[in-house]
Amino acid sequence: MTTLPEAGRPLGAPATGDGRGLDRPGAIEAAFTDADFGTVAALIHRETGILITQAKKSMLVSRLSRRLRHHGLASFSDYVTLLEGRGGQAERRALISAVTTNVTSFFREPHHFDALAALAPDLIARARSGGRVRLWSAGCSTGQEAYSIAATLLSLAPEIAQLDLRILATDIDPVVIETARAGIYDRELLGERTPESLLRVLQEGPARNLVSMAAPVRSLIRFEVLNLLEPWPFHGQFDIVFCRNVVIYFDVETRLTLWTRFATRLPEGGTLFLGHSERMDPRLDPLFSPAGVTQYRRTAVPQSDPALLPTLKNAARKAPICP
Numbered sequence: 516m517t518t519l520p521e522a523g524r525p526l527g528a529p530a531t532g533d534g535r536g537l538d539r540p541g542a543i544e545a546a547f548t549d550a551d552f553g554t555v556a557a558l559i560h561r562e563t564g565i566l567i568t569q570a571k572k573s574m575l576v577s578r579l580s581r582r583l584r585h586h587g588l589a590s591f592s593d594y595v596t597l598l599e600g601r602g603g604q605a606e607r608r609a610l611i612s613a614v615t616t617n618v619t620s621f622f623r624e625p626h627h628f629d630a631l632a633a634l635a636p637d638l639i640a641r642a643r644s645g646g647r648v649r650l651w652s653a654g655c656s657t658g659q660e661a662y663s664i665a666a667t668l669l670s671l672a673p674e675i676a677q678l679d680l681r682i683l684a685t686d687i688d689p690v691v692i693e694t695a696r697a698g699i700y701d702r703e704l705l706g707e708r709t710p711e712s713l714l715r716v717l718q719e720g721p722a723r724n725l726v727s728m729a730a731p732v733r734s735l736i737r738f739e740v741l742n743l744l745e746p747w748p749f750h751g752q753f754d755i756v757f758c759r760n761v762v763i764y765f766d767v768e769t770r771l772t773l774w775t776r777f778a779t780r781l782p783e784g785g786t787l788f789l790g791h792s793e794r795m796d797p798r799l800d801p802l803f804s805p806a807g808v809t810q811y812r813r814t815a816v817p818q819s820d821p822a823l824l825p826t827l828k829n830a831a832r833k834a835p836i837c838p
């Protein structure tokens with residue numbers, strides 16, 4: 516078992532000053548052995564698809580040091596033991612929260628919301644004539660993406676909450692889903708040029724510096740915790756999927772699997788939006804064609820989910836979500 520220098524002293528507590536303490540530059544990182552790093556990185560990859568290479572070791576060290584402090588652990592090998600032990604499930608969830616990057620904003624990559632506004636009239640017309648319309652913000656973080664989608668649609672058809680048009684918004688991290696559900700944000704997050712459509716769905720928050728999402732916009736969205744790599748506990752198609760700035764952290768194979776799964780949930784003509792640094796893999800050309808900036812249109816007939824997913828984790832089925 517590898518023990519950190521000065522075992523027993525909580526991480527971050529003052530060192531003894533003999534030069535051997537954790538305050539020594541690189542001490543914590545050095546105490547994270549390659550074997551422990553490999554175990555934790557493999558667990559993160561298995562559970563989330565997120566790839567943590569050696570180059571990101573110091574990032575992982577800094578995020579995990581907080582977890583070690585929280586548990587009063589003195590070594591990373593103790594932390595690995597905790598993760599792998601019988602009671603490790605709660606800590607594995609906390610680990611996922613610690614390693615996910617949740618950066619987001621309202622109307623991030625605004626051209627996608629212009630594209631959504633251009634696609635919306637057909638969707639709204641279908642909903643108005645009694646049809647079902649579904650959109651999915653997959654990897655929604657703290658909810659700004661889903662609220663921006665809803666604000667865009669509400670600005671075009673204020674009555675949509677009365678129609679069969681809904682947005683499912685999911686994320687692997689329960690902490691961000693709680694924030695998204697609360698729908699309360701710091702006024703500063705609105706930025707300087709808040710779109711009119713967003714201003715219309717905001718109301719005063721519980722404190723002067725806070726704003727809150729109004730009821731009509733909330734009623735359009737369902738927020739749920741969901742790991743995109745696990746079986747999806749719902750049936751049915753989505754007209755539009757936003758999965759932006761999520762696969763950037765995945766390895767190539769996981770990206771391909773996920774995008775292929777989205778293809779099974781998009782009808783022909785459905786749209787998938789990716790993040791600004793993500794590009795559809797040419798191997799999936801039979802399934803998607805470019806339709807704008809990091810915007811892809813579903814082209815061919817979907818194949819069945821299981822046939823496409825030989826490597827899918829056989830996770831326990833959860834209570835179904837009705838998007």
Ligand SMILES: C[S@@+](CC[C@H](N)C(=O)[O-])C[C@H]1O[C@@H](n2cnc3c(N)ncnc32)[C@H](O)[C@@H]1O
Nearest residue numbers: 563615617618619654656687688742743759760
């Ligand atoms: C950088 S944020 C992007 C938020 C938003 N889509 C945007 O573009 O502003 C990436 C989100 O993906 C989530 N994520 C990462 N791996 C995931 C997985 N396997 N399943 C579901 N969500 C995941 C993270 O928790 C994080 O909130």
